[in-house]
Amino acid sequence: MRNLLKILISSILVLVLASPLMANSLRYESPLHEATWKTTSSRLVCRLSHSIDYYGKAEFVRFAGREIYLSLNMDQGGPRNGKARLVALPTAWQHELENRELGQVSYKGGQDPFRFSRLQVRDILASLEQGLRPALHYHSRQSGAKEVEVVLSSINFREGMEEFRRCMASLIPLDYAAASNSNILFSKGYLLDRKAKRRLDAIAAFVKADPVIRKVRLEGYSDNVGSRGDNYALSRSRALAVREYLLARDVPAEMIEFEYYGEHSPAYSNRTKKGRSLNRRVNVTLIKPY
Numbered sequence: 574m575r576n577l578l579k580i581l582i583s584s585i586l587v588l589v590l591a592s593p594l595m596a597n598s599l600r601y602e603s604p605l606h607e608a609t610w611k612t613t614s615s616r617l618v619c620r621l622s623h624s625i626d627y628y629g630k631a632e633f634v635r636f637a638g639r640e641i642y643l644s645l646n647m648d649q650g651g652p653r654n655g656k657a658r659l660v661a662l663p664t665a666w667q668h669e670l671e672n673r674e675l676g677q678v679s680y681k682g683g684q685d686p687f688r689f690s691r692l693q694v695r696d697i698l699a700s701l702e703q704g705l706r707p708a709l710h711y712h713s714r715q716s717g718a719k720e721v722e723v724v725l726s727s728i729n730f731r732e733g734m735e736e737f738r739r740c741m742a743s744l745i746p747l748d749y750a751a752a753s754n755s756n757i758l759f760s761k762g763y764l765l766d767r768k769a770k771r772r773l774d775a776i777a778a779f780v781k782a783d784p785v786i787r788k789v790r791l792e793g794y795s796d797n798v799g800s801r802g803d804n805y806a807l808s809r810s811r812a813l814a815v816r817e818y819l820l821a822r823d824v825p826a827e828m829i830e831f832e833y834y835g836e837h838s839p840a841y842s843n844r845t846k847k848g849r850s851l852n853r854r855v856n857v858t859l860i861k862p863y
Contacts, residue, residue, distance in 0.1 A: 597719040599720075599722065601626065602706070602724035608726035609623070609624070610622070610733030611623075614736070618637065619740035621734065623726065625723060628648065638748030640691060641698075642689070642694060643687075647686070648684075655679075656680070657677065657687065659674075660672050662706045664705070667705070700727075701725065704727050706726060707724070708722055754856075754858060757855045757857060758851065765814055770818065773857075783859075792831070792832050792834065792858075793808035793834065793855045794836070794839070795853055796836060796853050798843075805834075805835035811853075811855050814855075839852045840852055
């Protein structure tokens with residue numbers, strides 16, 4: 574009965590504090606019994622989301638090959654240009670702790686107005702794991718309030734964070750920009766080395782994980798050492814070697830198209846050893862319909 578009474582009181586407090594009709598200050602935080610952190614996972618993107626009653630959603634996001642970022646999406650348009658104060662608040666049972674200042678956050682309007690730095694994202698994650706409650710304080714003319722406070726609950730965060738970490742560990746190590754424009758280099762002949770195979774493993778995983786990709790285009794090249802006929806044949810062998818490796822990694826044959834150009838269209842000057850090494854390549858391009 575006592576626990577039920579606590580839940581009812583916390584719910585009433587959130588309703589009162591989140592109502593713009595009550596006072597010149599607003600406070601948004603999900604009540605204890607409703608606070609959740611949910612993870613959605615794929616090999617391309619991981620999301621860790623937390624709904625904030627009457628305000629919107631906080632979401633940590635990491636795409637394949639990129640850094641984690643935090644978005645704070647509002648149900649309605651956000652405050653205009655300015656800076657918010659970011660602070661980590663102790664819970665009621667953390668009596669020995671004090672507020673921890675985490676700096677200022679710029680905001681620029683719209684439904685995702687806040688721009689958190691990489692360090693602030695790390696500090697917010699660390700604070701939540703320590704049971705603290707990161708909070709933003711800012712002024713908003715739109716709400717007619719003197720100050721708005723938005724609090725991220727640490728309730729159930731650790732469970733969600735564990736799943737988020739597992740998702741991040743399975744992410745493909747390339748983003749689309751890197752995967753879709755890759756150069757597979759060759760020392761001399763047409764054998765793939767370990768570095769080339771690791772890159773192709775990631776490309777194959779990306780193709781299989783992204784249903785929007787329609788084609789994989791391969792273009793084989795050589796340097797200008799040797800006869801043009803030999804170089805033309807060598808560039809073909811290189812393109813075929815990449816094609817066969819992708820097929821072995823379950824990339825459908827109908828998705829792969831390839832061309833070979835010998836020593837034509839060098840990417841770098843063939844006058845230097847470095848340039849020649851970069852011209853012995855197969856360009857891999859992932860093609861989407863837009």
